[in-house]
Amino acid sequence: PTAVHWHGIELDAYYDGVPGFSGIGRRTTPMIAPGDSFEVRFTPPRAGTFIYHTHADEVRQQTAGLAGALIVREPGTVRDPATDVPIVLSSPLVFALNRRVMLFNARREPAPLAMTVGRTVRLRLIEMSVPRAAVTLRLLGRTAAGADSVLAWRVVAKDGADLPAAMARTPRPAVQFLAIGETADVAVTPDAPGELRLEAVFGLGPTGRPAGPVTRAGIWPIRVAPAAAP
Numbered sequence: 001p002t003a004v005h006w007h008g009i010e011l012d013a014y015y016d017g018v019p020g021f022s023g024i025g026r027r028t029t030p031m032i033a034p035g036d037s038f039e040v041r042f043t044p045p046r047a048g049t050f051i052y053h054t055h056a057d058e059v060r061q062q063t064a065g066l067a068g069a070l071i072v073r074e075p076g077t078v079r080d081p082a083t084d085v086p087i088v089l090s091s092p093l094v095f096a097l098n099r100r101v102m103l104f105n106a107r108r109e110p111a112p113l114a115m116t117v118g119r120t121v122r123l124r125l126i127e128m129s130v131p132r133a134a135v136t137l138r139l140l141g142r143t144a145a146g147a148d149s150v151l152a153w154r155v156v157a158k159d160g161a162d163l164p165a166a167m168a169r170t171p172r173p174a175v176q177f178l179a180i181g182e183t184a185d186v187a188v189t190p191d192a193p194g195e196l197r198l199e200a201v202f203g204l205g206p207t208g209r210p211a212g213p214v215t216r217a218g219i220w221p222i223r224v225a226p227a228a229a230p
Contacts, residue, residue, distance in 0.1 A: 001031040002061060004040070006070065007051035007181060008160045011042035018055045031056060044072040048160035049086070049124040049183045059130050063093045065106065067128040072160075085113065086124040087220070089135060089178070089200060102129060102200040102218035110220050113198075117227040120189045122156070123198075127178035135217065136204035139174035139188065141196050150174055150208070151196065157185035175208035196222040 005017035014029060016022035017040070022029040032038045044050075053067035069086035073079060090103045104110045115121055125137055139151045152171040156163060159182060168187075176184050190196070200218040205211035 001033055001056055002054055002066065003029065003032055003038075003056045004052055004066070005055040006040070006042070007053060008048070008183070009042060009050050009070070009072075010045050015040040015042055046160070047072045047074045047077075048157060048162070049126065049185055050160050051126055051128060051181070051183065053128060062128065062130050063091045065090075069124060069126055071124065082114070083120065084122050084124070086126065087198070088126045088128055089137075089218075090128050091130040100202065100215050100217055102135060102202075104198075104200075104218060104220045108218065112221040112223045115188070115190050115196075115222055115224045117190050117193055117224060119227075120187050123153075123186050123188060125176060125178060125184045125186065127180055127182050129180060134177065134179040136201045136206075136208065137176045137178065138199050138201065138204075138208065139196060139222075140199055141194065151188075154187040155184055156187050157183075159183055173208065175204075177204070177206040177208075190224040193224050193226045196224060198222060 003017050003019045014023045014027060017029060019029050019031045030038065050070040050072060051067065052070045054061040067090060069088055071086060088105050090106065092101050092103055101108060127135055129135060139153060140148050141151050143149045151174045153174040154168055154171055156168040176186065178184060198220040199216060201214060202217050203210055203212045203214035
């Protein structure tokens with residue numbers, strides 16, 4: 001049996017996907033039996049980055065893959081997958097054997113993400129890892145001396161809501177702390193070609209400083225190409 005919750009979406013309680021709890025009075029959300037179905041109806045109230053995930057036997061079912069991005073667009077808009085990239089952070093199925101591994105879109109070693117100088121890419125960061133309650137993401141490059149350097153990005157939305165324009169326009173260090181069930185949309189505009197990496201780290205607090213043993217749990221490499229000739 002399973003159930004699917006639409007995390008962050010405002011909708012009628014009966015369709016919210018928490019069996020035996022969501023609903024009104026005695027009319028509560030049922031479990032979905034094997035081979036059966038449950039039809040959910042709702043109209044998203046706003047565009048944003050949301051999540052779907054199981055709300056039954058979460059540890060086993062979420063690590064088996066029942067969690068993902070739920071992207072709501074404004075009417076009439078078309079998503080460009082080259083500049084609008086959902087990134088779902090999750091746990092491997094064998095998390096009990098290795099709690100130090102983070103998957104990016106279900107991959108332990110994802111193919112490099114392609115970017116271009118001067119072209120803004122929206123990364124929709126979604127934290128759905130099970131064994132660890134929180135993770136810190138940071139975007140790193142290298143200095144001329146070969147040392148790691150934290151780059152800058154703009155946080156444009158948080159938990160399905162756009163931030164005020166003044167906040168969304170302000171670059172900040174590319175470090176984002178996310179607890180399970182949180183999302184953050186960041187805008188990255190590379191200013192030079194080269195190799196970058198998005199790194200998932202356990203043990204860093206909201207400020208990016210160590211809050212315990214620090215473990216690098218995963219890397220998504222990024223290749224930035226030169227801007228196209230006019």
